Amino acid sequence: MVNGGPRERGMGRGMLAFVVADVVLVLALLVLVGVWVAGSSTSSTPDDGPGTAATVASSPSTSTGTAGTAPTTFRMPSGNIACTVSVDGVTCTIASIRFEAPVAAGCTGQTGHVFVLSTDGVTVPCVDGAPPAVAGDDVATLEYGSSMTVGGYTCTSATDGVTCTGADGVGFRLASGAWSQLP
Template identity: 70%
Template sequence: MSTVGPQGRGWGRGMRIFLAVDALLVLSLLVLIGVWVAGSGGGAAGGPDDAAATGASTAHPAPGPSGSAAGTAPVSFRMPSGNIACTLSVDGVTCTIASIRFEPPVVAGCTGQTGHVFVLNADGVTVPCVDGAAPSVADETVTTLEYGSSAAVGDYTCTSATDGVSCTGADGTGFRLASGSWSPLP
């Protein structure tokens, strides 16, 4: 029987996941800022006001009607409250939640926090162990996914509702996340 110290596999994997989530969120924010700056010419079809009318995210406008097909560029959004923020890519979905009112899931060997980051990818749903402070509320520079709207990238879709966000893959596997609870789907 071998033991794993702080530099071992268990700790390193959690830190790598945390750093990957952070890097993906920062990259997505930069992409959103670039899209916002490029699209701030005003009044053109496909602008931010079209998201509520079509139910599609406008984080990366594509040729043709908004929401006509799932794109491949990463998309980041926040729920209207800002408490939950998610990033979708062709590799999966990562959602962070700043304030939780549920008992966080137990992750064996975790000495950090759980329950503030949820990941959906080809391996299913995971709740990584994260060292450091809980994420903060997403600021208003992140695109808001209005209630009743969906965002999709590749095989992954997230739908915003007044009772939280639901994110699923093509096979229906995923999670529902709200400040008061989380649950695996289906």
């Protein structure tokens, strides 16, 4: 069968709903952690930029941690890319892309706006709905040239995008004009 029976189509919709729910939860987590990080950094650093990167780089949740380490959220200086790094992996969202998004078999939504790195490698899930918005100033900024490590995962901010890898070197490089899987 080319299109599959009603039961097979229903399972696909269920999986799609699960992925969409996960993306919404991750984005909500990004906002909550960003508010928490911004709130903890405003008492000791100015809001003019460089202090924010120092707060992100020195906060307890950005160091190598154990399973109890809280996820840490950051945005690139442009706000176009935002990532959450935890001991379980990395999830990055990108609001505006100028590259051809990867194709996901059976996807009726969009790909290319969410990238996930975990022990299973890199995945680019199919997501229904509008692309993510540009991250606001309430999310801590990881300044260009800075890195953040949580558990075995490290993300490095650069003018040409963000690079996130696991301890094994597997990961991805993401920018508005291109993405690539590493190594």
